[in-house]
Structures are given as structure tokens and as C-alpha cells.
Amino acid sequence: MRRPDLKQSLGRLLGPPEREIGCDECFEQLDRYVELELAGRDADALLPGFRPHLAGCPACREEHESLRALVGGQQAL
Numbered sequence: 001m002r003r004p005d006l007k008q009s010l011g012r013l014l015g016p017p018e019r020e021i022g023c024d025e026c027f028e029q030l031d032r033y034v035e036l037e038l039a040g041r042d043a044d045a046l047l048p049g050f051r052p053h054l055a056g057c058p059a060c061r062e063e064h065e066s067l068r069a070l071v072g073g074q075q076a077l
């Protein structure tokens, strides 16, 4: 008998491979994350969970992009 749902159940038990922050935490730390990024620091190592959240959350990804453009534009002046 085939058990097509076995792998799915196992994945649920093991949980996600890495921590992912929520939208509240994302908005709270977004300016810091962008600053680190623009400073050439390893923002993903210093603020873990950001990248997977941005990858899965279009709202925060958009916010991140506009903030980065804003801060980056100010620095260029």
C-alpha cells in the first residue's frame, strides 16, 4: 500500500529548517536590516530569519525594496 502522505507528515514533525521571523518583527527590524545590507555587512547572519520571511511575504519584500531604495538614495547623495 502506498503512503503518499508519509513524507508530508514527516516534514511537519521535523518543522522548518530555519527560523523565520513574523511580519511584526520584520517591520520592527527592517531599517536595521537595510542599514546592515547597505553597509556591506552580513545582514542575514546578524538578523537570522529575515531572508526566508522576505522570500515568502510579498508585503514585507515590497517594504524592504522601497526602504533600501530610499536609504540607498540618501547615502548616494
Ligand SMILES: [Zn+2]
Pocket: 022, 023, 026, 053, 057, 059, 060
Ligand atoms: Zn511579512
